[in-house]
Each structure stands twice: as structure tokens, then as C-alpha cells.
Amino acid sequence: MYREHTKVIQIGDRKIGGGNPVLIQSMTNTRTEDVEATVRQILALEAAGCEIIRCTVPTQEAAEAIREIKKQIHIPLVADIHFDYKMAIAAMENGADKIRINPGNIGGAEKIKAVVDVAKARKIPIRVGVNSGSLEKELVEKYHGVTAQGLVESALDKVKIIEDLGYDNLVISIKSSDVMMCVKAHELLAEQTNYPLHVGITEAGTVYSGNIKSAVGLGIILYEGIGDTIRVSLTGDPLEEIKSAKRILKTLNLRKGGVEVVSCPTCGRTKIDLIGLANQVETMVQEFPLDIKVAVMGCVVNGPGEAKEADIGIAGGKGEGLLIKKGEIVKKVPEDQLLEVLREELSNWK
């Protein structure tokens, strides 16, 4: 298991690597300069379960906003920098807990050294990020295109630049929107480094296709024991990223806790609005910090059996449903009261 053996890196008050739990990251899509909007979004993401947040820092004003934002949030903040090394330095001086740079695009050895010197003095970790979209020309030529090998070589070259400056407080990320290239690159990288890896499928797409690509890509990579932090990248509300990341970790048994809803696909036997009910139940259960399974089943054929497997469940009938708790049928409930009765049961769950 690679993640048991990665280097432990401290980001604000959280530790990653060395077998610590895989943490969920997201990135704000507000203007970082707009402190109020950015804080509002980060607090909502925190409440949903985000554990590390990244904000872009493209201007001096954004770097200064970091100081104010940090006062109002409770999770570590990563400053994302491209092109201008001065922004990386300003972000650190204003309290960023980690910076994410691509040493290939911040302009030469002197500038990289200036950034590393500040990181070193302040013990701030650097995430070295490479992306398939910006792979160096020489590596594209050497490997006849953008390849997993090229991505890994690019990342390790960048890491070496920083190591040669005497700094190893590092995290690596390599991203590609090609899921299987991303998987291959992580397999190769995990063999060659023990720095913690931040894993994500970049430019994965909309909520629908991004979720599927991320679930497949992150699922394989995490299952192989690789990855210390993750981000599900979606073209959508960042809150969706957190929901999906939590679901991926829970499905892989890398997270405990939270109510799991199982529901049947419905068929010709279904006599209640089960699709509507299952969706409402899935939203409703998020209020409850319970570690239980709730079954929402359409009929009495498989329903009672599945519902008995769960801690609590419903098996639909005609305009009504059976409420089943810890294997026992408790009562019949009219269809329009099923959601409320379930909510009531979870509120009083012992």
C-alpha cells in the first residue's frame, strides 16, 4: 500500500501522507479578491465536508485577500499560482498553508529559488503540479506525444529542481483528462517517489461525465493504494465535488460514517413514486451524522429482504409502504408520509 509509506506533510493543522486519511479538496470558483463571496463559498464547502481548499491567486489583491479569508475559515488554504513567482511569495506572506506551483511556468531558476526560500523559512509545503495540457515540448517529442511516462518525468524533473535547492516539503500532482493515462502515470509515479500525491482527473467535464470519469479514475488509483488527497473536478457547483468525493471514499471503504442509501431500480411492480422518494431520502439523510444504511425499495418482492439487511428501510406497496427497522416490520405508512416517518425515525435513532 503506497500511501502507508508516503512522507508525512503538514498543511495548516492537517497532516497528509504516511497512512493518514485521504483528505478531500476542492477549489473555489469565486474571485479570490472578493473576500466575502470566497469565504461564503468556503464555509459552505467546509459544512459539506471539504477538508482543504484551494484558491487561485492571480493578483496582488488576491494574495492580500488570503489574509482576510484565512481569518474566517477553518480549513487549510492552498494558494494556486501560475506564471508570477511574486504571487507565490505574497500568498505565503499572507498566510497560505500550502502553495501549488508549476516550477516550469514561473520563470527561471532565480525565481524558483526566491519562492523556495520563503517556503523554507515559513515551513510551507509546495505542491508541484504538472498537467497533460502543458507538458514540455521536449517530453512530448521524446515520448512521441503526451504520455504517462512524459508526465512522470516532467513531475520528477520539477521535484528535483526544488530538492536541489534543499527543500523536500513537497506534494506532487499529475493530471490528465485521459483517465487511463492518469491511472498509468500514478502507477509509474508511485513506484518512483514517496512524496504524497494529490490525485484528480482534470477537466473531467460536467457533473454527469465528470463524476463517472472521476469515480473510475480515482477509484482505480485509490484502490491501488495510491493517493493522499483527492479532488473530484466538475464543471458545476463545487459542493457537488465534495458529495462525489465523499461517496468515492466511502465506496472504497476509505471513509466511515454517513448514511448510505440503497434503493432498487424500480420495475413494473413499483406502485409508489419510488424514484422521487429515493431522491428525497438521499437529500434528507445528509442532515444526520449517523453511520447506518437506509433501504428504499419498491415492492414486497425484494423489498422486505433488502430492507431487513439495512438498518432501516421502506418496502413500497400500493399507495403505501412498510417501515422495516432492524429486520422487523414496524408498521404500514401511507405513501405521502413515508419521507416524514423516515426523518422522524432518524431523528430519534439510537
Ligand code: SF4
Ligand atoms: S424491489 Fe420490487 S419494485 Fe424494486 S426492482 Fe425489485 S421487484 Fe421491482
